[in-house]
Amino acid sequence: MPGTPLPKMTLPKMTSRRRKSLALVAAAAAVPLVLTGCTDNTKTPGSSASAGPIQVTSNKTECKVSIGSVPSGNLSFAVKNEGTEITEFYLLAEDGLRIVGEVENIGPGLTRNLVVTAPAGKYTTACKPGMQGDGIRAALEVTDSGNKTGVDADFQKLVDTGVQQYTAYVRDQTEQLVTGTKAFADAYAAGDATKARELYAATRMHWERIEPVAESFGDLDPKLDAREADLEPGQEWTGWHRAEKDLFPPAGYTALTATERAKIATQLVSDTEELGKRTRTVVLPADKLGNGAKELLDEVARGKVTGEEEIWSHTDLWDFQANVDGARIAFENLKPALAQKDPALATSLDEKFAALQAELKKYAKGDGFAYYNELGPAEVQQLAALVDALGEPLSKLTSAVVL
Amino acid sequence: MTANFLIGLREGLEATLVVVLLMAYLVKTGRRSLLPRLWAGVGIAVAVSIAFGALLTFGPQGLTFAAQEAIGGGLSIVAVALVTWMVFWMARTARSLGGELKSQVDKLADGAAWGLVVVAALAVGREGLETALFLWAAAQAAGESSQPLLGALLGLAVAAGLGYLLHRGVLKVNLSRFFTWTGVGLIVIAGGVLAYGIHDLQEAGILPGLHNLAFDVSAAIPPSSWYGTLLKGTLNLSPATTWLEAGAWLLYVIPVLYFYIRANRSAPAKSSGNAVAGNAATSKAA
Ligand SMILES: [Cu+2]
Numbered sequence: 001m002p003g004t005p006l007p008k009m010t011l012p013k014m015t016s017r018r019r020k021s022l023a024l025v026a027a028a029a030a031v032p033l034v035l036t037g038c039t040d041n042t043k044t045p046g047s048s049a050s051a052g053p054i055q056v057t058s059n060k061t062e063c064k065v066s067i068g069s070v071p072s073g074n075l076s077f078a079v080k081n082e083g084t085e086i087t088e089f090y091l092l093a094e095d096g097l098r099i100v101g102e103v104e105n106i107g108p109g110l111t112r113n114l115v116v117t118a119p120a121g122k123y124t125t126a127c128k129p130g131m132q133g134d135g136i137r138a139a140l141e142v143t144d145s146g147n148k149t150g151v152d153a154d155f156q157k158l159v160d161t162g163v164q165q166y167t168a169y170v171r172d173q174t175e176q177l178v179t180g181t182k183a184f185a186d187a188y189a190a191g192d193a194t195k196a197r198e199l200y201a202a203t204r205m206h207w208e209r210i211e212p213v214a215e216s217f218g219d220l221d222p223k224l225d226a227r228e229a230d231l232e233p234g235q236e237w238t239g240w241h242r243a244e245k246d247l248f249p250p251a252g253y254t255a256l257t258a259t260e261r262a263k264i265a266t267q268l269v270s271d272t273e274e275l276g277k278r279t280r281t282v283v284l285p286a287d288k289l290g291n292g293a294k295e296l297l298d299e300v301a302r303g304k305v306t307g308e309e310e311i312w313s314h315t316d317l318w319d320f321q322a323n324v325d326g327a328r329i330a331f332e333n334l335k336p337a338l339a340q341k342d343p344a345l346a347t348s349l350d351e352k353f354a355a356l357q358a359e360l361k362k363y364a365k366g367d368g369f370a371y372y373n374e375l376g377p378a379e380v381q382q383l384a385a386l387v388d389a390l391g392e393p394l395s396k397l398t399s400a401v402v403l
Numbered sequence: 404m405t406a407n408f409l410i411g412l413r414e415g416l417e418a419t420l421v422v423v424l425l426m427a428y429l430v431k432t433g434r435r436s437l438l439p440r441l442w443a444g445v446g447i448a449v450a451v452s453i454a455f456g457a458l459l460t461f462g463p464q465g466l467t468f469a470a471q472e473a474i475g476g477g478l479s480i481v482a483v484a485l486v487t488w489m490v491f492w493m494a495r496t497a498r499s500l501g502g503e504l505k506s507q508v509d510k511l512a513d514g515a516a517w518g519l520v521v522v523a524a525l526a527v528g529r530e531g532l533e534t535a536l537f538l539w540a541a542a543q544a545a546g547e548s549s550q551p552l553l554g555a556l557l558g559l560a561v562a563a564g565l566g567y568l569l570h571r572g573v574l575k576v577n578l579s580r581f582f583t584w585t586g587v588g589l590i591v592i593a594g595g596v597l598a599y600g601i602h603d604l605q606e607a608g609i610l611p612g613l614h615n616l617a618f619d620v621s622a623a624i625p626p627s628s629w630y631g632t633l634l635k636g637t638l639n640l641s642p643a644t645t646w647l648e649a650g651a652w653l654l655y656v657i658p659v660l661y662f663y664i665r666a667n668r669s670a671p672a673k674s675s676g677n678a679v680a681g682n683a684a685t686s687k688a689a
Contacts (some may be wrong), residue, residue: 061674085627086406097614099606105414107407109551113460116468132621132642153538275540 052076056127058106059083063127063136071145077114081106085130091116092124096137102182104131120144150191155340159286162333165283170210170331174279177206181272187373188243189265191258196245196304201315201368205242209329210279211299212292217278223271227309238267248312267349289334290398293327297391300324305384317369320383321360327394328353334401342400345393359386407541407551409632411558414534416636419566420592421486421526423586425519428493432579437519444523448531456535460543470533477602479528485522485594487659490586492518494666529596534559536562562636586663595635595639596655598648605645617649 053076055066060083065297071196079089091100091114100123101116122140126135180203187195207225215221231237242264245393246256256264263286284292303309331338331349338346359382363370422445429437541552546613573581605613621642624631634640 084406086410098608099613102606105410105533107410107537107551107555109548110407110537110540110544112536114468131626220579358433 013028016174016370027310031276047188053078056080056089056125057082058089058129058136060085060096060129061136063089063125063138065125065138065140068139069141072118072120073145075118075142077101077116078111079103079106079127079384080111081108081115083110083129087130088131088134088135089114090126090128091118092126092137092359094122094124096124101340108377112322118142126388129184139151155337158337158340159334162335162337163284163286166289166330166333168280168283169333170213170282170284173206173210174276177203177210178272180206180275182269182319182345185265185269187274188247189262193247196243197313200240200244200247200313201310201318204315205318205322205325207240208299209326211323211326212288213279213282213284214275216282217275220271220275220278224268224275227310227311235361238264239271240268243268244310244313248314250312278332286334286337287398287402289330290401293330293397294391295325296327296330297387297394300386301384301391305380305387307380310372314373315369316372317327317360317363321369324353324356328357331397334397337401338397342396345400346392348393349390349397352386352393355384356390359383405554406627407554408558408561408611409627409629410537411555411560412562413558413632413636414530414537415559415562416565416633416640418527418530418534419562420569420637421482421589422523422567423570424573424592425489425522427570427581429519430574431578437552440517440520444520445527447520448526448528452528452531452535453538455532456539459532459536460539468489468606469609472603473609475529475533476600476603476607476609478525479596479603482522482529483593483597483600483655484524485518485525486589486596489518489522490589490659491595491666492664494582494586494663529600555570564666579583587660590656590659590663591638594652594659597655599639601648601651602641602645605647610647612645612647615646617644617646619643638676 054070055064056077056079057064058079058081075091077089077091079087086105088102088104088106089112090102091097100118101114103114123140123142124137126137129134133293182198184196184199184203187199214224222235222239225241226235226237226239227241228237228245228293239401243261245253246261246264251256255317300323302318304316304323307314307316309319310316330350333351335346335349338349360369363375363379407686422441426438426441429441538552538555541555545552573585576584601610602613604610619642622640624634624640626632626635626642631642
């Protein structure tokens, strides 16, 4: 373009912050890869390695691999170019397409190494003299050495299993909750107060065990579990605590009519069934388990240990036990994975759960517990201290397992 | 020997070209004082690459293949972003050269100089790791025969020599042409680097489509031939190109080139001022 004036382009002047961020981008692109992308260099045959690196020789017409079958783990290839052209070596997956590892730029007379971590399976090796075409291929079998390749894969499996178990637990508790709620609602609607009172605390335990999951449905939780003290202005009061007040009436309370009771009961059942339906498809990643366990314990500290939750029935210790159950199951489902990452934390949690459970057991009465208003201040304090002691290590569970 | 020479040449050219064009630009615009920063970037990249290569060759741990490719690919893409920014930055500062804004431009250039260091470091660094691994392998073989190492170093030297000739050549080009062509050249090279980076990421399995080829001319342009080597070294042309690579190349080069040329065309004619600046710059370069 002769005579073209000099280019005009207005770009914003680069500030020092932008320069810094560019450098950061560059660093950020490389650093995590360097940190996570490491593999052990298998060195020349030493004490344990029965065979050294797999010898590969490449020339114009051949791609000789010294061995046709190797045990899984870290495979090391020493690829020697005995031809006159530049060659490349590929380790391909069984489909012959996916690259498991490669070395390029192997000049004549050079030996270059490739180290890959390979699980058992069928593989294809290929040399590409002249760097074109499909290369000279051969099959390579990797047998199961019994050594786990990569602790991480194994760890992930433990986490996944734990999550599956906990999801099943949640589903089971929800089903029991639905069944129990129907029985409770029937008795309550029919005016059988004695039976309803009997069922009240035991049925609610299924709810309290899975409370964080139930609470994740923001619309259902207030309908089912709102306490009178927490009602928003204009909010219609339904759910368990509405029935509680009616079943364990304070002085001067006007009982609900049969129609009102029936309405509460029907609503309770339909909301619980909706909860059951949604829980069936709920997805619970590992962090939900860990955080859920901690939430359950916070629930204990906030409502149960203070006797606020069941202000009329005083059945707080049932809820207390149920919250602890839910937290303990989540922890135990994650324990195999945790034991691998942080065994000390696993032991500590075991001890703290046991101590709290032992203390709680002191108040067991028949199938249930003592009423909250039967406890003295010193006893409440002792329980609160154990809850706090458990809460501290429990708050570390999520990061230990998920990070 | 020839084959190792060609590897050295190819890798050398890949790393050199961007640096040479930036260098010529600085000289042309009378900013020789900023050259040391460019060299600092190059030096950092070379040192880091060689150290890394040694570590990976002799250290207790090596990088997995996927990580190597991901680093190469990732750095390539970052390099493209920076080169693109550089091209437009150059266009902008070069234009204001003519006016009384000279001091302001110098200030701006000074500010952007750290960007220059990064660009130079990336241009060299993205090829550095692979080249260093190759060189260490050649050095290890030196016991049996020094030919591979010699060939490789010779290739690198020739690449540097070609770079120098190119540098001298572009210095002779008339200033306004120079800016247009360096810009276009850098954009085309950057397009190649982008495609190459995409290919690396495909090989690492991070991006799909490694086996869906848009074209395969490796029979006509064998990658191991000298002309295949030159095309690869200069334009990053891969004889067997995947659709994703080709698409990325087109999607990058066409719009960027369009905006760049449009910016050139629509610039108001300020010939007298430019001529003065051009003379000033040329005399400094001489
Ligand atoms: Cu390269």
